[in-house]
Amino acid sequence: MLEEDLEVAIKVVVVGNGAVGKSSMIQRYCKGIFTKEYKKTIGVDFLEKQICHNENDVRLMLWDTAGQEEFDSITKAYYRGAQACVLAFSTTDRDSFEAIEKWKSKVEEEVGPNIPLVLVQNKIDLLEQAVVEQEEAENLAKKLKLRFYRTSVKEDLNVTEVFQYLTEKHVQKTKQDAELEPETTAPIRQIGLFNTTSANSSKSNNKNGSSTPPGGETISLQPSKSRVASKSKNPFSRCKFF
Numbered sequence: 001m002l003e004e005d006l007e008v009a010i011k012v013v014v015v016g017n018g019a020v021g022k023s024s025m026i027q028r029y030c031k032g033i034f035t036k037e038y039k040k041t042i043g044v045d046f047l048e049k050q051i052c053h054n055e056n057d058v059r060l061m062l063w064d065t066a067g068q069e070e071f072d073s074i075t076k077a078y079y080r081g082a083q084a085c086v087l088a089f090s091t092t093d094r095d096s097f098e099a100i101e102k103w104k105s106k107v108e109e110e111v112g113p114n115i116p117l118v119l120v121q122n123k124i125d126l127l128e129q130a131v132v133e134q135e136e137a138e139n140l141a142k143k144l145k146l147r148f149y150r151t152s153v154k155e156d157l158n159v160t161e162v163f164q165y166l167t168e169k170h171v172q173k174t175k176q177d178a179e180l181e182p183e184t185t186a187p188i189r190q191i192g193l194f195n196t197t198s199a200n201s202s203k204s205n206n207k208n209g210s211s212t213p214p215g216g217e218t219i220s221l222q223p224s225k226s227r228v229a230s231k232s233k234n235p236f237s238r239c240k241f242f
């Protein structure tokens with residue numbers, strides 16, 4: 001099978017304090033919309049986007065998590081199995097900037113230190129109300145060894161770039177992992193692909209508070225459909241969905 005025949009699925013979690021724009025960022029990226037209205041995420045929410053990366057289909061599963069600590073026990077369960085993460089703070093919220101290292105630790109406690117992460121300063125359309133200096137944010141990114149993006153979900157600035165970067169990093173990492181491990185030992189797990197088949201991992205379940213916490217703590221991520229041969233059989237299937 002050719003490498004181009006793979007369909008890659010990537011679980012991405014978006015974390016950060018409340019109201020920094022996590023839900024808005026995912027909605028902007030997946031649906032192309034922005035709403036001024038603020039609806040606190042209760043627990044977690046989920047949207048999916050299919051993109052084309054280096055002529056391959058990539059399915060991004062974007063998990064929107066609540067920013068409030070009261071939901072920590074719910075949201076942490078959803079971090080597990082994450083393969084990339086957005087650490088978001090807001091230009092107009094100093095606490096959200098100072099909380100970034102804590103969010104990084106929370107995610108890494110669940111998934112380990114090796115997934116691609118990115119630091120995102122959102123709401124840069126509100127720079128006149130900024131409470132974080134650009135230099136401070138850049139220094140934090142250097143300290144944590146993270147790529148840093150400044151976004152405005154409202155103005156649709158740099159949002160796509162954030163997810164493209166994470167996709168690229170994930171693809172690079174899985175290739176490196178596959179090269180390091182011999183093909184004979186668990187080849188599917190080596191490339192780290194999965195399907196979300198849990199009944200609990202419902203789509204867009206709970207901006208309005210109807211969240212079902214994950215039964216028994218862990219979302220079931222089942223290795224399967226890691227390599228999808230059928231993509232190459234249909235000449236119209238590859239990257240035609242935009």
Ligand SMILES: Nc1nc2c(ncn2[C@@H]2O[C@H](COP(=O)(O)OP(=O)(O)OP(=O)(O)O)[C@@H](O)[C@H]2O)c(=O)[nH]1
Pocket residue numbers: 016017018019020021022023024025035036037038039040041042065066067068122123124125126151152153154155
């Ligand atoms: N001006 C401006 N407002 C934004 C931007 N992104 C989001 N907002 C607004 O910020 C508020 C909070 O956005 P959400 O996306 O709900 O924030 P969240 O991080 O998901 O919040 P929680 O669900 O509480 O964790 C909403 O009123 C959005 O319209 C942006 O780039 N610029």
